[in-house]
Amino acid sequence: MAKDEHISMSVVRRLPRYYRFLYDLKENGIVRISSRELSQRMGLTASQIRQDLNCFGGFGQQGYGYIVEQLYTEIGHILGVDVLTPTILLGAGNMGHAVANHMDFEQRGIRLISIFDNNPALIGQKIQDVEINPIEKLDEICTENKIEAAILCIPNEVASQVVERLIKLGVRGFWNFSHYDISYNHPGVLVENVHLGDSLMTLSYKLNENR
Amino acid sequence: MAKDEHISMSVVRRLPRYYRFLYDLKENGIVRISSRELSQRMGLTASQIRQDLNCFGGFGQQGYGYIVEQLYTEIGHILGVDVLTPTILLGAGNMGHAVANHMDFEQRGIRLISIFDNNPALIGQKIQDVEINPIEKLDEICTENKIEAAILCIPNEVASQVVERLIKLGVRGFWNFSHYDISYNHPGVLVENVHLGDSLMTLSYKLNENR
Numbered sequence: 001m002a003k004d005e006h007i008s009m010s011v012v013r014r015l016p017r018y019y020r021f022l023y024d025l026k027e028n029g030i031v032r033i034s035s036r037e038l039s040q041r042m043g044l045t046a047s048q049i050r051q052d053l054n055c056f057g058g059f060g061q062q063g064y065g066y067i068v069e070q071l072y073t074e075i076g077h078i079l080g081v082d083v084l085t086p087t088i089l090l091g092a093g094n095m096g097h098a099v100a101n102h103m104d105f106e107q108r109g110i111r112l113i114s115i116f117d118n119n120p121a122l123i124g125q126k127i128q129d130v131e132i133n134p135i136e137k138l139d140e141i142c143t144e145n146k147i148e149a150a151i152l153c154i155p156n157e158v159a160s161q162v163v164e165r166l167i168k169l170g171v172r173g174f175w176n177f178s179h180y181d182i183s184y185n186h187p188g189v190l191v192e193n194v195h196l197g198d199s200l201m202t203l204s205y206k207l208n209e210n211r
Numbered sequence: 212m213a214k215d216e217h218i219s220m221s222v223v224r225r226l227p228r229y230y231r232f233l234y235d236l237k238e239n240g241i242v243r244i245s246s247r248e249l250s251q252r253m254g255l256t257a258s259q260i261r262q263d264l265n266c267f268g269g270f271g272q273q274g275y276g277y278i279v280e281q282l283y284t285e286i287g288h289i290l291g292v293d294v295l296t297p298t299i300l301l302g303a304g305n306m307g308h309a310v311a312n313h314m315d316f317e318q319r320g321i322r323l324i325s326i327f328d329n330n331p332a333l334i335g336q337k338i339q340d341v342e343i344n345p346i347e348k349l350d351e352i353c354t355e356n357k358i359e360a361a362i363l364c365i366p367n368e369v370a371s372q373v374v375e376r377l378i379k380l381g382v383r384g385f386w387n388f389s390h391y392d393i394s395y396n397h398p399g400v401l402v403e404n405v406h407l408g409d410s411l412m413t414l415s416y417k418l419n420e421n422r
Contacts, residue, residue: 012413012416013409013413015412015416016406016408016409016410016412016413017406017409019412020390020406020408020409043394043395078416079412079413079415079416079419080412080415080416080418080419080420081412081415083419083422085415085418085419093309094305094308094309094313095309095313097305097309098304098305098306098308098309099407101305102305102306102407103407103408103411105411108408108411108412108415109412109415109418109419110411110415148418149414172418173414173418174414175410175411175414179231183254184252184254190414190417190418190421191414192410192411192413192414192417194407194410195227195228195231196310196313196314196405197227197231197314197315197319198224198227198228198231199227199386199403199405200314200316200319200321200386200403201226201227201290201291201292201319202223202224202227202290202403203360203384203385203386203401203402203403204290204291204292204296204319204320204321205223205226205289205290205291206384206401207291207296207320207359207360207383207384207401208290208291208294208296208320209291210383210401211294
């Protein structure tokens with residue numbers, strides 16, 4: 001498929017959502033769907049959906065709709081789920097545990113190689129078959145496994161120092177649950193921040209507006 | 212302050228981010244900041260910042276900048292952090308634990324009243340002083356405490372049924388970590404979804420694009 005060279009990040013950010021909806025449709029045995037039906041399901045306009053999917057060369061046929069399985073596979077391919085990036089997770093507290101337990105990494109283009117923590121009680125334990133290693137092994141494991149991405153579930157106070165060390169070890173992408181501002185301090189690095197508090201405050205706003 | 216009647220959700224969604232940055236500035240003893248400095252710090256344009264903050268009647272003075280403490284307080288006020296919404300959390304697994312442990316609810320307009328789980332081993336335990344109750348007590352606790360919001364850290368399979376029950380009990384807002392599509396099934400209800408997988412896939416995309 002011809003891939004548009006300049007896909008805006010706002011389109012890219014909607015793709016995982018398409019992917020999720022298409023997965024559900026697929027699981028429910030739905031073979032094809034019109035842009036109108038998909039738009040109703042997703043709360044977008046049909047023209048928005050057609051526009052989004054046209055960025056990637058277009059999938060649908062006029063008057064026929066999209067083939068669910070095909071569109072699902074193609075979007076997964078665009079998102080890069082076929083190529084598994086060797087990744088580590090730092091911090092096996094509650095959040096690290098929750099993430100390591102629930103994420104279906106391999107379906108999202110991530111191969112989780114190792115988890116790190118400095119709590120001796122956790123070392124040697126496994127979460128979903130991935131071992132928790134002491135932070136002393138960081139350099140060795142990163143180098144040996146050509147680690148490219150890191151998931152940060154560590155406190156703010158240590159994040160700055162850990163990020164610096166990881167970048168030197170070849171890490172070029174971060175999934176960041178800490179509030180340390182990686183992009184500001186390391187402009188070239190790829191970052192996705194998860195700010196759960198921002199989402200909760202948006203809910204507070206809505207609750208308040210509708211009081 | 213005069214409050215614009217039609218604040219777009221895209222502006223509202225940026226407010227928690229301003230709030231976070233202003234908090235950090237405040238903690239670092241910074242008293243005032245120009246829109247230019249703030250924009251560099253946040254990776255937005257200065258005119259975007261002026262536009263955003265003008266929606267709420269404007270805070271800054273030409274050539275003087277914003278008073279950090281005042282702007283922080285005002286944005287908090289707009290976001291509704293002064294009014295604590297009585298809230299429950301359902302599901303005390305890893306994710307529920309992580310959320311209950313780390314969220315600073317009262318700084319985000321939420322009062323967490325009770326946690327629910329159906330695992331007998333967890334009942335009676337506390338997370339940050341909030342008790343885990345059996346699901347049998349749901350009706351009683353919701354009614355007594357006029358619960359208005361619920362945090363869903365429960366599996367998809369049970370979410371549909373739980374949401375229905377909660378809406379009947381007066382819950383009008385959900386912070387949803389499950390993949391159950393509340394908005395589609397209950398159009399009038401206020402929802403903020405947390406789809407961690409979407410964020411991880413966006414990182415996968417970036418890693419792949421830069422390979």
